[in-house]
Each structure stands twice: as C-alpha cells, then as structure tokens.
Amino acid sequence: GDSVTQMEGPVTLSEEAFLTINCTYTATGYPSLFWYVQYPGEGLQLLLKATKADDKGSNKGFEATYRKETTSFHLEKGSVQVSDSAVYFCALSDGGGADGLTFGKGTHLIIQP
Amino acid sequence: GAGVSQSPRYKVAKRGQDVALRCDPISGHVSLFWYQQALGQGPEFLTYFQNEAQLDKSGLPSDRFFAERPEGSVSTLKIQRTQQEDSAVYLCASSSTRGMANEKLFFGSGTQLSVL
Numbered sequence: 001g002d003s004v005t006q007m008e009g010p011v012t013l014s015e016e017a018f019l020t021i022n023c024t025y026t027a028t029g030y031p032s033l034f035w036y037v038q039y040p041g042e043g044l045q046l047l048l049k050a051t052k053a054d055d056k057g058s059n060k061g062f063e064a065t066y067r068k069e070t071t072s073f074h075l076e077k078g079s080v081q082v083s084d085s086a087v088y089f090c091a092l093s094d095g096g097g098a099d100g101l102t103f104g105k106g107t108h109l110i111i112q113p
Numbered sequence: 114g115a116g117v118s119q120s121p122r123y124k125v126a127k128r129g130q131d132v133a134l135r136c137d138p139i140s141g142h143v144s145l146f147w148y149q150q151a152l153g154q155g156p157e158f159l160t161y162f163q164n165e166a167q168l169d170k171s172g173l174p175s176d177r178f179f180a181e182r183p184e185g186s187v188s189t190l191k192i193q194r195t196q197q198e199d200s201a202v203y204l205c206a207s208s209s210t211r212g213m214a215n216e217k218l219f220f221g222s223g224t225q226l227s228v229l
Contacts, residue, residue, distance in 0.1 A: 004155070036220075043117065043220035044156070044204070089155055100146055100169075101218070103155030 002027045006090045006104035013080055014112055021075040021107050023064075023090035031092040033057075033066050033073040034101070038087045047075075047088070085111045117221035119205050125227045126195045134190045134224045138207030145188050146218065147180055148204040156204050162188060163211055195228045202226070 006023045013019060025031065035047040035057070048057035053068035062077045073090060090104040118137040126132050138145050143164050148156035149172075158172040164185035173180070177195075182188040192199055202225045206218040 041222065043222045044206075044218075045220070046218070091155075100148075100158040100161060100172075101156075103157070105153065105155045 002031070002092060002094055002102040004090050004092055004102055004104035006088075006107055009087075009106070009108035010110050011107060012110045012112065015082055016079045017111075019075070019077040019080045019084075019109070021088055021090075021109070023073045023075065023104060025071050025073065025090070025092050027071075027092055027094050029094045031094045033064070034091040034093070035062070035064055035073070035075050036089040036091055036103075038089065038106070040086070044089065080109075080111050082111045082113055085109055117205055117207050117219050119203075119221035119224050121224060122222065123225050123227075125229065127229055128197060129194050130228075131191065131193045132195055132226065134192075134203050134226070136188045136190070136205030136207075136221060138186065138188070138205070139209075139219055140186075142207035142209050142219075143185075143211055144208040145182060146206045146208075147188070147190050148206065149174075150202040150204055150223070152201070159190070159203075192226075195226075197228050200226055200228045 003026045032051045034049045036044045037047045038044050048059040050057040050066035056065045064073050064075045087106045087108050089106045091101045120135045145162040147159040150156040160180045161169040162182045177193045179191045202223040204223045206220045208217050
C-alpha cells in the first residue's frame with residue numbers, strides 16, 4: 001500500500017538557518033504530494049502541494065519539488081523564523097485510492113531566536 | 114462557520130464507556146473525512162462521507178466505531194465500549210469538492226480522547 005516516510009524530529013534550528021525536511025513516498029500510481037503544517041493548538045493546514053513530476057509547490061517561503069526518480073518531496077526554506085515552529089506532515093493522495101490522504105508521522109520543527 | 118469545528122476539545126472516558134465526537138464542517142462542504150491521530154503518528158484515514166452517504170469506511174478499526182452524517186452537514190463519530198488503544202486525537206476535515214482523492218481539505222483542531 002501507499003506510505004510516506006519523513007525524517008524524525010524534533011529538528012531544532014536557529015532563526016535564519018536553512019531548513020530541509022526530507023520526505024520519501026511509496027505509491028502504486030501517480031500521486032499528488034502535499035505538505036501540511038500544524039501550529040500549536042490549531043488544525044492541520046495545507047502548506048503546499050504538487051500534482052505531477054517536476055512540479056514545484058511553494059508558499060510562505062517554503063518550497064518542495066516532486067521528484068519522481070527519487071520518489072521524494074523534500075521541504076525547504078532558505079531562512080526560517082521563530083513563527084515557523086510547528087509540526088510538518090508530508091502526505092500523498094493517489095488519485096482515487098480508497099484511503100484518502102496518506103500521511104507521514106510528522107516532523108516537529110523548533111526555531112530558536 | 115469560519116472553519117471546521119469539533120467538540121468536545123478534550124474527552125476523558127473510562128474503559129468500556131461509549132463516547133460521541135461531533136464535527137461541524139464548513140457550511141456547504143459536501144465531503145467530510147474522519148482521521149485518527151495516535152501520539153507521535155500522522156493522521157490515519159477512518160471514513161469518508163459525500164453529503165449524507167458514507168462512501169468509504171474501510172479505515173474504521175473495529176465494529177465499535179460508527180460514524181454518521183444524517184443530513185449531510187454535522188457528523189458524529191461514535192465509539193462504543195472504549196478501549197485504551199482508542200486514545201488518540203480524532204480529526205475531522207471537510208471540502209467543497211467531491212471525491213476521496215481530495216486535495217482541498219480543511220481540518221478541525223480535533224478531539225483528544227483519553228481512555229483510562
């Protein structure tokens with residue numbers, strides 16, 4: 001079945017550091033890929049998405065590129081802020097499968113001033 | 114409403130007790146999903162409604178779990194004879210678009226269930 005693997009957390013960085021959160025996936029078809037973010041006390045929010053190979057999703061300074069050859073969708077940001085502290089989930093939708101979205105376990109990001 | 118609302122925010126139940134968790138989706142959203150998120154894990158799909166029809170319940174872990182959406186808006190997830198392994202955050206999500214392969218989900222803040 002479909003699965004998503006993302007790097008374990010917590011990830012602790014200083015403000016203005018470069019961020020990478022790795023995500024790889026396994027899917028039978030051609031999935032759409034997503035990053036969701038969960039700020040403390042809030043619900044999951046869609047951060048960005050990509051629907052086909054080589055697409056780049058971007059939002060709020062975050063970017064991720066759909067790499068079919070490496071089955072990856074790594075999240076990057078050039079300069080993180082304290083307000084980026086949250087839990088980040090990589091997810092996929094396999095375009096008609098019976099299981100809705102498949103999520104990774106989440107990566108807790110902590111940004112220190 | 115402005116977003117997806119879930120109640121209660123926290124629920125503590127004794128083992129064997131029945132519980133009911135409520136989800137108020139965004140007004141007019143046809144699709145509604147329930148997810149279960151165990152501690153330290155990502156959300157896992159439980160069930161999907163399109164309007165009042167439950168089109169997929171393949172993720173419900175046992176026959177103790179039951180969900181309904183009788184009028185195509187508010188949904189209730191009921192867990193009978195709760196067990197400790199049911200302790201988790203239960204997330205509801207809704208969308209204005211149809212289908213399981215749904216990319217435009219709006220999530221509620223969840224109900225944290227603790228079974229003692």
